[in-house]
Amino acid sequence: xxxxxxLAVMAACLxxxxxxxxxxxxxxxxxxxxxLTVKAVxxxxxxxxxxxxxxxxxxxxxxxxxxxxxxNIYDLKNKxxxxxxxxxxxxxxxxxxxxGSVIEFKAADEKYVIHVFTDxxxxxxxxxxxxxxDLNKAGITVRYLAFPRGGIQSATYDELxxxxxxxDAKQALTDAKNGKAVKQASCQNNVAQQYELGQSFxxxxxxxxxxxxGRLIPGYQPAAALVATLSQNAS
Numbered sequence: 001x002x003x004x005x006x007l008a009v010m011a012a013c014l015x016x017x018x019x020x021x022x023x024x025x026x027x028x029x030x031x032x033x034x035x036l037t038v039k040a041v042x043x044x045x046x047x048x049x050x051x052x053x054x055x056x057x058x059x060x061x062x063x064x065x066x067x068x069x070x071x072n073i074y075d076l077k078n079k080x081x082x083x084x085x086x087x088x089x090x091x092x093x094x095x096x097x098x099x100g101s102v103i104e105f106k107a108a109d110e111k112y113v114i115h116v117f118t119d120x121x122x123x124x125x126x127x128x129x130x131x132x133x134d135l136n137k138a139g140i141t142v143r144y145l146a147f148p149r150g151g152i153q154s155a156t157y158d159e160l161x162x163x164x165x166x167x168d169a170k171q172a173l174t175d176a177k178n179g180k181a182v183k184q185a186s187c188q189n190n191v192a193q194q195y196e197l198g199q200s201f202x203x204x205x206x207x208x209x210x211x212x213x214g215r216l217i218p219g220y221q222p223a224a225a226l227v228a229t230l231s232q233n234a235s
Contacts, residue, residue, distance in 0.1 A: 023041070023050070023065065024038075024041055026065050027041050027050065027052060027061065027065065030061070030065055030068070031052065031054060031059075031068075034068065036054040036055065036056055036059070037054055037055040038052055038053075038054055039053045039054060039055065039200065040052070040053040041053075044060060044082075045075075045082060046060060046073055046082060048062060048063050049061060049062060049063065049069070050062075050063065051086060053090070053200070054200070055196065055199060055200050056199055056200070056202065057070075057199070057200065057201060057202025057203075058083055058086060058087055058202060060073065084215065084216075087201065087202075087214070087216070088213060088214030088215060089214055090201075090214070091201055091210050091214040091215075091216060092210075092212075092213070092214040094197050094200070094201065095115040095143070095145065095197075095210050098145060098190070098193075098194060098197065099143065101164070101189070101190055101194075102115070102143035102144055102145060103143070103144040103163070103164070103169045103170055103173050104141065104142070104143045104144070104170075105132050105135075105136060105141065105142045105143075105144075105170065106136070106141045107135070107136040107137075107138075107139045107140055107141045108136065109139050110139055110140075110141050111138075111139030111140065111230075112139060112140045112141065112211075112212055112230045113140075113141045113143060113212060114140060114141070114142055114143070114209055114210065114211055114212065114226075114230075115143045115144075115145055115209070115210040116128070116142055116143070116144050116145065116207050116208070116209050116210075117144075117145045117146070117147035117194075117198045117203055117206055117207065117208040117210075118144050118145070118146065118147060118173075118206055118207055119146075119147055119148055119149050119156055119160070119206040120156055120159050120160060120163070120173075120176040120177060120182075121149070121150075121156045122149065122206045122207065124206070124207060124219065124220035125177065125206050125207045125220075126177045126178075127220055128207050128220050128221075129173075129174065129177045130177075131222070131223040134223040134224075135223050135226070135227075138223065138227045140223075140226065140227070140230065144173065145194045145197070145198065146160040146163075146164065146191040146194045146195060147194065147195055147198045147203065147206050147208065148160055148191070148195055149204075149205065149206060151195075152192050152195065157191065157192075157195075158184075159176060159182055160191050161185075161186065161189055161191050162182050162183065162184050162185045162186070163176060163182055164187075164189045164191055165185040165186055165187035165189055166182070166183065166185050167185075201216065202216075203216070203218070205218060205219070207219065207220055209221065209226070211229070211230065212230070217229075
């Protein structure tokens, strides 16, 4: 997997100022103590805070390095979610780096491309997949990325690896989502890296949909609602 564009965009979105650069060792130490790995640090648009991209998503930290904030911050003046404003470009670049290894269900008359982090044991993932014909008919191409909710030691991680290594990965994925057994297969794959990417976006459940503009929709959306969301965004 090529990481250049993802890291380059992350660096641009979290452009490290002198203040952030000076405290980087302290930030790394503080985050490591709570089990998080720092990927980038920047001076935040929120006064008195640093913004820190980690392997488990975006966090904010007080300038005195005493307080760690997890959750959404809303900019009342500009009427926007600060977290989303930071993460949209990072997500777009991140999924693009995996476009050579997704399992794609392509629309004949493609209007939109969405990326979906999926797990074979997830009921709502199956529900979304059952609407694939409607999604494709509406011009939505779906590119699947693996996200074994139980982690890389889980049975679904092994199953997802077999699916990504299958001769016909699309059919294997469809079979798994229909409750059919998947033939065990092995190959060089980046299922673990896809899972780690999802975690770095703050994803902790499936399905998780990344829209063309980088927005994240956590959870299932009916095909009609998803079409309406994409159409509204395009207009």
